[in-house]
Amino acid sequence: MRAHARDGEARGWAAPGRWRLAVFALFCFLASALVAGFIGFALSLERAESTLTVQADGVVVLTGGSDRVYEAGGLLARGQARRLLITGVNRATRGHEIAKLLPVSRELFECCVDLGYRARDTIGNARETRDWAHAHGIGAGSLIVVTSNYHMPRALAELSAALPGAELYPFVVVSDHLRVEDWLGDFAVTRLIAAEYVKYLYVLLRTRLLEPGLSATALASAGAAAVPAER
Template identity: 75%
Template sequence: MGHIRTRRVAAGPRAQRRRRSAAPRRAATLLLCLAGFLASGFVAGFIGFALSLERAEPILTVQADGVVVLTGGSDRIHEAAELLARGQARRLLITGVNKSTRGPEIAKLLPVSRQLFDCCIDLGYEALDTAGNAAETREWAKARGIGGSLIVVTSNYHMPRALVELSAALPGVELYPFPVVSEHMQVADWLDDASVARLIGGEYVKYLFALARTRLFPGASYAGHSTRTGAMAEVDAPSW
C-alpha cells in the first residue's frame, strides 16, 4: 500500500495578517470581560456595604475595659460619654481632637460630672485620619493597660472602616461597635438621595483601600502614625 504524502502549504500573507489582527481583539475582549467582572463586583459590594450599615443605634450592655470615640460629630462624643457614665468601661479616649480645643470646652458638652471627666477621659490630639485614630488608640491602650475589650463609637457609615483599622492596630482586643445614627444623615435614603449615595460611596472606597492595606501590609500599616510624646493629654493636665 502506498504512503499518502501530505504537504503543508504555507499560509499566505492575508491569513497571517488575519491571525495577527485577531490576537489584539482577543486580548481586548478578555480585558473588557475582566473590567465588566470587576465593575459588577464593585457595584455588588457597594450595595452590600450600603445595606449593611446600621439604621438604628444598638442597645449595648457589654462591660469593656475602655471606650474609644473617633471625632467627627458631637453626637459621637455624647454617646461615648454616656457609656462611660453608665459604668460600661473604666476609661474613655476621644481621638482626633482638634489641637485648638481644650478639655474644659469638651467637658461642658458632655453628660458626665466634672469629677468623672477629670479622672477617666483622655484626649488624643495627633490623629488626622482613621488610621491615625487606630494608632492613637493603640498607644493609649498600651499606656492604660487596656488589652481585653474596647467599645468603638463612631458614625454608622464610618464604622466598617474604623473596625478594619482598629482590628489591625489592636490584634487580640475584642471590639464592640456602637454605631451612631445621625438624624441628619439617614443611610437608608442612599437610593433616593444623591448626597447620601456619594457619602456612602466615598466611604466604601476608603473601606476597600483600608482593607487591602491592612491585609497586604499588616506590620507597616501604622508605621507613620505613631503618637508623639505629649500628644495624649489627660483631662486634668496642668496645661489647661
C-alpha cells in the same frame, strides 16, 4: 501564496482582538464586583443606634459630632468601661469645653476621660487609640468603638490592624441629618457612602495585602515618638 498571506493576516488580527475581548471582560467583571460590593456595603450599614450592654475595659470615640461624644460619655457614666478616649480632638478645643458635652460628673471626667489631639484622620485615630490602650494596660483587652454608622466599617478595620489582640465592640451613632437608607434616592448620601466604600476598600487592601504586618511594625514605628494624649 496569497491565501496563506491572508490567513496569516487574519490570525494576526485575531490575537489582539482576543486580548481586547479578555480585557473588556475583565473590566466588566471588576466593575460588576465593585457595584455589587458597594450595594452590599450600603445595605449593611446600621439604620438604628446601638444598644450595648457589654462591659469593656475602655471606650474610644472618633470625633466628628457632639452626639458621638455624648453617647460615649453615657457609656462611661453607666459603668460600661473604665476609661474613655476622645480621639481627634481639635487642638483649639479645651478640656472644659469637652466636659460640657459629656453626661458625666466633673470627678469622673478628671479621672477617666482622656483627650487625644494628634489624630487628623482614621488611621491617626487608630494610632492614637493604640498608644492610649497600651499606656493604660488594655492593649489586649476590650474596647467599645463609638462612631457614625457609615464610618464604622473603616474605623473597625483600622483599629483591628492597630490592636490585633483587642476585642472591639461597635457602638453606632445615627445622625438625624443623614439617613443611610436614602442612599438610592439621595445623591448626596450616595456620594458620601460611595466615598466611604472606596476608603474602606483601600484600608482592607493596605492592611491585609500591602502591609499585612502593619499592626506590629509600621504602626508601632509610626507612633514611637508620639506625644501621650493630652487632657
